[in-house]
Amino acid sequence: MDVGAGTLATAPPIGSVEWLRWLWGFGVVRAAVAALVVAAGVVLSKFLVRLLGRPVARRFQRQSVAQTVLGLLRVSTVMAATLIAASMVGLGIGDIVLSVTVFSAVLGIVLAPIVGSVITGLFVLADNPYEIGDMIELEDGRRGFVDDITIRYTKILTLDNTFLVVPNAQMRERDVTNFSAEDERTRLSIPLLVTYEGDIDTARSLMERAARNCEGVIEGGPDIRIGSARYPAKPTCMIGDYADSGVRLVLRFWVRTPYKIPRIESTVREHIRENLDDVDVEIAYPHQHLLFDETSGRARVAVEDGSRPTPDRDDAPATRTAEAEGVADPNGSGSTPE
Structure with a gap:
């Protein structure tokens, strides 16, 4: 009886709250x-x-x-x-x-960079320099679309179909260009150096026409307002500078969206080259004319077959002096002594 009583005393109570407490x-x-x-x-x-x-x-x-x-x-x-x-x-x-x-x-010291990125991420969310879906360009030239923004990092889907994850601490220190902030219309500039002898007015009109005939370029319409300034919507070619080797023209035009900027720029350059082939306009390249006068000595000029003339004996000392002062190459150019 005592054993049975001990067994019953240690058994869990069934069907009562005490059973749950025991469990x-x-x-x-x-x-x-x-x-x-x-x-x-x-x-x-x-x-x-x-x-x-x-x-x-x-x-x-x-x-x-x-x-x-x-x-x-x-x-x-x-x-x-x-x-x-x-x-x-x-x-x-x-x-x-x-x-x-x-x-x-x-772990404070170990996690300090992460904590810094988290704090910077809060500033990024508050300042709103870019938003998910915006097209941005980093200072190293890489472009892409913002895929995600967290309090630790920003994920960018580049135009090469690769993901770029940048900590927010680095994003805040970088120069970021946002092409989709408020207005997707973006102005581009293409410089071109033409010779002084060409028809400058014709070159400017042909460059403007080359941009107008390109898909994605705004052909005209109301002026585009940026802040308190207004700019013409149609392509405009202006004289940028009078350089040493030619006149530098600058073509400015607006594109509707910034998603295909490299292709549009390439197409406009192709149209410019095709239009300039039929007119009296040449693309300039760096070149110089070297002149000899009575203060430059005597220059030896080669004949057409490329051989050098043999100087007379009487002229040998003078020729050697001229060679020391300045000698022209077979193409007729020479150098001026300093």
Whole structure:
């Protein structure tokens, strides 16, 4: 009777609240329930993101800010579930805060760059230098579309179909050109050096026509306003400079979208070259004319077959002197002594 009574005394009470308390006394059970709570928190965070995704997107016009808010909501939900699970296994809020503080202090130096990127990411979201979907150009010349903006990095899909992930700390220090900030219309400039002997007015009109006949170029219309200034929408060719070897012309034109700038520039250059072939306009190249006078000595000039004339004996000293002072090459050019 005593053995049976001892067995009944140690058996768990069935069908009562005491049975649940007795079962909760096992650490394995508490750990399993805590894991279920964390899993439920993850599922709940995804459900909240789907439920509040559209209202948050309507509330915030910027997609990057909306994604950041939804990300914080998901992280907060998971963290709350984790704190509840930790309290179930016997960890108090004070213990968790102390552990996190010590862990953060130990890894503070190691995580300093990441923390800096996070803080800079908040400034990037606040300053709004670019937005998801904008076409930007970095200072090294690489162009692409902003694919994602987080509080740690910016992901760029380049025009070469490759991903470029740049920490926000570096993005804030770089010079970034945004082609899609407010108005996608972009003005381009193509310089061209023509000779002084050519018809400058004809060259300017042909360059303007070459741009107008290119697809993607704005042919004309109302002036385009930038700030308080207004610029003509049609292609315009102006004289940029009177250089040493020719007149530098600058063709300025507007494109509707910045997505195919290299192709449009190449097409405009092809049209310019084709139009200039039929008129009295030549593309200049750097060249110089070297002149000899009575102060430059005597220059020896080769004959047509390339042989050098043999100087007379009487002229030998004078020829050697001329050679020392300046000698022309077989093509007729020479050098002037300094």
